[in-house]
Amino acid sequence: MKPTSFENHVFQTHDLGKSKAPAEGCRTAPAQPRATRRSGPSHPRRLRWKMGISFFPRGRISFGKVPTLAVCLILLARTSSASMSSGPSLEHGILLNLRTTMNVANSEPTAQKHHAQLDTAVSLERVVKKYHDHTVLHDLSLKIRRGEFLTLLGPSGCGKTTLLNLIAGFAEADTGEIFIDGQPMTCEPPHKRQIGIVFQNYALFPHMTVERNIGYGLRMRGVGKDEIAQRVKQVVDLVKLDGLGHRKPRELSGGQQQRVALARALVIQPKVLLLDEPFSALDKNLRGSMQVEIREIQRRLGLTTVFVTHDQGEALAMSDRIAVMSNGIIRQIASPADLYQNPKDPFVASFLGDVNILPGHYHGQTATDVQLRLGSGLISFPHARLADASHDGERLDVYVRPEHIKLENLHAESVLSGTVINHVYQGDHINTFIDVDIPMTARQVVTVRSAGLSAMQQWPIGSVAGLALPDEGVSIFSPQKRT
Structure with a gap:
C-alpha cells in the first residue's frame, strides 16, 4: 500500500527509515525479510519502518500533535507476519486469551532464564539515558513482577515518563539492558515488544468509530475480519462500551474515550500494559471511578501494568508497589503502606503524603x-x-x-x-x-x-x-x- 504524503512527512520528521548509530550493545544485524516480500538485498531493521502504512484518509485532519501520536501508534501496530500466524483461541474470551498469552513466556529457553526469573515480567539492568549533556536516568535497575500493578511516582522531570518510553521502545537506552519475559528487548522496536499503551491524551483517531479505533492494531497485524469483530466485541464488553461501537470519539465523554483507549491496548493481548497519566484530563469523580474500573480489569486479567503518575492519591489507591523517583533514580520501592509508614529516604517521607x-x-x-x-x-x-x-x-x-x-x-x-x-x-x-x-x-x-x-x-x-x-x-x- 502506497504511503500518503502525510505519512512520508511523519517518517522524515522523526528520522524513521534512516539508519543511525545504535545504542551501545545494540547490533545492526540485517532483519529477516517479510514472507510477502520479494527476494532482494536485506535491509537494516530501521529500514523496515519506512514501508508504507496507510492509516489516515487522504484528507486534512485536525489532530493535535499528530506526528508524535501517529508515530507511537504506527510503531505499536506494526508486527511481523510470523507473530500473528499463531495465537490462542478466542473461544473462551479475552480473559483466557491474555492469560494464555502471558503463560507462553514460561516456556522460554533455558539460556534466557539467566536474565529473568519466572516471576519477573520486565527487568531493567543498569540503564542510563541521556539527552545531550543531561543525564535523565542514572544507572537504574528495576524488576517488575508478573501480574503486578507497579506505579512510577515522582515530581515532573524525575525521569518516570522516560523510563516508560524505554520499556515501550519509544526511546533507546544509552547503556544497560531491558528484558521483557526474559527476552532481551533493548534494541527491539516497539512493535516487537508486545506491549499495550494508553497515552495521556488517549490518541484516538478522530475519523474512526469506536470499533475501528479498538480494532486498529489487529488490522495492522493482518488479523481476519471475523476474528477482529469477535475480539473487539469481547473487549468492548470488558470495558463496558456496549452500544457505542459506531460513535466517533467526539461523541464520547472523557471516561468513554479513556475506555476506548484502554480497549485498544487490551485487544492486541499485550504482555505488559503501560499507562501514561491516563487520568489527568478527567474530573475528580470520574477519575476515582475510572481508577476502580481499571484496577478491577487489571486484577481479573492478571496483566502486568506499569502506571506513571505524579498524583500521590492515585498511586496509593491503585498500586501493588510504588517506585518513588527523583532526579533520575529510584529512591524507594515498596508497597503503598510500607512507603507511607516506613520511608527509608527523607525525600520519600516528605513527598508521599x-x-x-x-x-x-x-x-x-x-x-x-x-x-x-x-x-x-x-x-x-x-x-x-x-x-x-x-x-x-x-x-x-x-x-x-x-x-x-x-x-x-x-x-x-x-x-x-x-x-x-x-x-x-x-x-x-x-x-x-x-x-x-x-x-x-x-x-x-x-x-x-x-x-x-x-x-x-x-x-x-x-x-x-x-x-x-x-x-x-x-x-x-x-x-x-x-x-
Whole structure:
C-alpha cells in the first residue's frame, strides 16, 4: 500500500527509515525479510519502518500533535507476519486469551532464564539515558513482577515518563539492558515488544468509530475480519462500551474515550500494559471511578501494568508497589503502606503524603531505643526509626504525619505546646494548625489531623494545647540528607 504524503512527512520528521548509530550493545544485524516480500538485498531493521502504512484518509485532519501520536501508534501496530500466524483461541474470551498469552513466556529457553526469573515480567539492568549533556536516568535497575500493578511516582522531570518510553521502545537506552519475559528487548522496536499503551491524551483517531479505533492494531497485524469483530466485541464488553461501537470519539465523554483507549491496548493481548497519566484530563469523580474500573480489569486479567503518575492519591489507591523517583533514580520501592509508614529516604517521607518536620537533637540511647531532645522534653523512639548510625550531639529531623500527632490538655510533661491559629474543615476530619515555639530553633506551624469535629470545639482558635507524639509512624533523618 502506497504511503500518503502525510505519512512520508511523519517518517522524515522523526528520522524513521534512516539508519543511525545504535545504542551501545545494540547490533545492526540485517532483519529477516517479510514472507510477502520479494527476494532482494536485506535491509537494516530501521529500514523496515519506512514501508508504507496507510492509516489516515487522504484528507486534512485536525489532530493535535499528530506526528508524535501517529508515530507511537504506527510503531505499536506494526508486527511481523510470523507473530500473528499463531495465537490462542478466542473461544473462551479475552480473559483466557491474555492469560494464555502471558503463560507462553514460561516456556522460554533455558539460556534466557539467566536474565529473568519466572516471576519477573520486565527487568531493567543498569540503564542510563541521556539527552545531550543531561543525564535523565542514572544507572537504574528495576524488576517488575508478573501480574503486578507497579506505579512510577515522582515530581515532573524525575525521569518516570522516560523510563516508560524505554520499556515501550519509544526511546533507546544509552547503556544497560531491558528484558521483557526474559527476552532481551533493548534494541527491539516497539512493535516487537508486545506491549499495550494508553497515552495521556488517549490518541484516538478522530475519523474512526469506536470499533475501528479498538480494532486498529489487529488490522495492522493482518488479523481476519471475523476474528477482529469477535475480539473487539469481547473487549468492548470488558470495558463496558456496549452500544457505542459506531460513535466517533467526539461523541464520547472523557471516561468513554479513556475506555476506548484502554480497549485498544487490551485487544492486541499485550504482555505488559503501560499507562501514561491516563487520568489527568478527567474530573475528580470520574477519575476515582475510572481508577476502580481499571484496577478491577487489571486484577481479573492478571496483566502486568506499569502506571506513571505524579498524583500521590492515585498511586496509593491503585498500586501493588510504588517506585518513588527523583532526579533520575529510584529512591524507594515498596508497597503503598510500607512507603507511607516506613520511608527509608527523607525525600520519600516528605513527598508521599503530608508530614511535619520537627527539629530535634540526639541525647542518648539504650539497647532498644534512641532518645532525642525535642523542645523542652525528651522522647524515645525504636532504633529502627533512626536512619543513621551515630549522632552524638547532632541535630536530627523528626518526620511525623499529621494524623499521628495528638492534641492534649497542656501539662508539665507535654513535649511540645503551642497556640491554635486555625482549623480547616475537610469533611471526615479537621486539620488544626498549631503555632509551636521550639527552644533553640524557631517558631513553626505544626499540622494536626483529627477525626470528627471535637478538635474545633475542645481547642478553639487562640487556645493553648499540648502535643503528644506517638511511638510509631515517626521517621528520623539527618538534615543534610534532605533533597
